[in-house]
Every structure is written in C-alpha cells, then in structure tokens.
Amino acid sequence: MATVSGRVANFFSVRADRVARAAGRRHVARYRAAGGRRADKIRGLPVFLLDVVGRSSGQARPVMLMLVRRGDDLVVCGSNGGNPEAPNWYRNLRAAGEAHVEVGGDRWAVTAREVEGEERDQCWDLLVAGYPDFASYQELTDRQLPVVVLERR
Secondary structure (H helix, E strand, O other): OOOHHHHHHHHHHHHOHHHHHHHHHHHHHHHHHOOOOOOOEEOOEEEEEEEEEOOOOOOEEEEEEEOOEEOOEEEEEOOHHHOOOOOHHHHHHHHHOEEEEEEOOEEEEEEEEEOOHHHHHHHHHHHHHHOOHHHHHHHOOOOOOOEEEEEEO
C-alpha cells in the first residue's frame, strides 16, 4: 500500500510539477552554497547532487537524488515520484552515459549503467531499504521504474 509521503510526492510530480521543479532548483542552490555540508537530507534521509549534461541543451542539469550506496557505487531510481513519464535527468543520463556526482564536499565523475534481472532486484532492495517511498512510486505507476548504477570513473 502506497505511503502518505509517497502519495504526496506523486501528487507534486504529476499535478504540480512546476512547484516540484522550483523546489528542486532551490535545494540544489542551498546544497551548492553550503558545499554539500547542508541541505544534504530530504525528510532526514541523505541526498546527493547529480550533474548530467542535457541531451538537447548541452548544459549541465543538476538534480538532487536519494543517496543509496552499493560499495563504491551509487544506485539511483528514475521514479519521478511515480509519474507516468520518466524524469528528464534519467533521459539525459541515458543519452550521456556519464555524469558527475557531489556527495558532501566530494565530487567525482561516474559512468551510468542501467541494471536488469537479478542485479536490478538486488539494487531495488537497496533503494527501497534506503528510501521506502520508491515502493510507493512503483505501485502508483504502470511503468517499471528504471534502476541505474553510477560507477566511479
């Protein structure tokens, strides 16, 4: 059963996407202004900054994502709050195949690899353990939420 917080995030993603995008831009600005030492949590859960080049603009497109680690790798989910459409950052990441991440004060380059099968299942379990609303988002959409591993270059 979808959580209340999952349903709220889904509402903003589907019905109030301008509000959600504006909040995201403010969060990125606060995170960067503090060098990653503040604004590093959403509802008490850790987040990080992903900088990926826009597939049309060629410009860096920063976004805050939930921080889920698998050893030295980061695992991300293109949930878009359970929106029927995949998020732009995910489409940009698929097109670019690489990006930069900022975790706290550290920044490094990553290669993106979408995972399937057993590896996806294992990564999905990590995602849901780190941020339970991912399960709600999956319940609230018909598409399979993509799971991507970001490997340090």
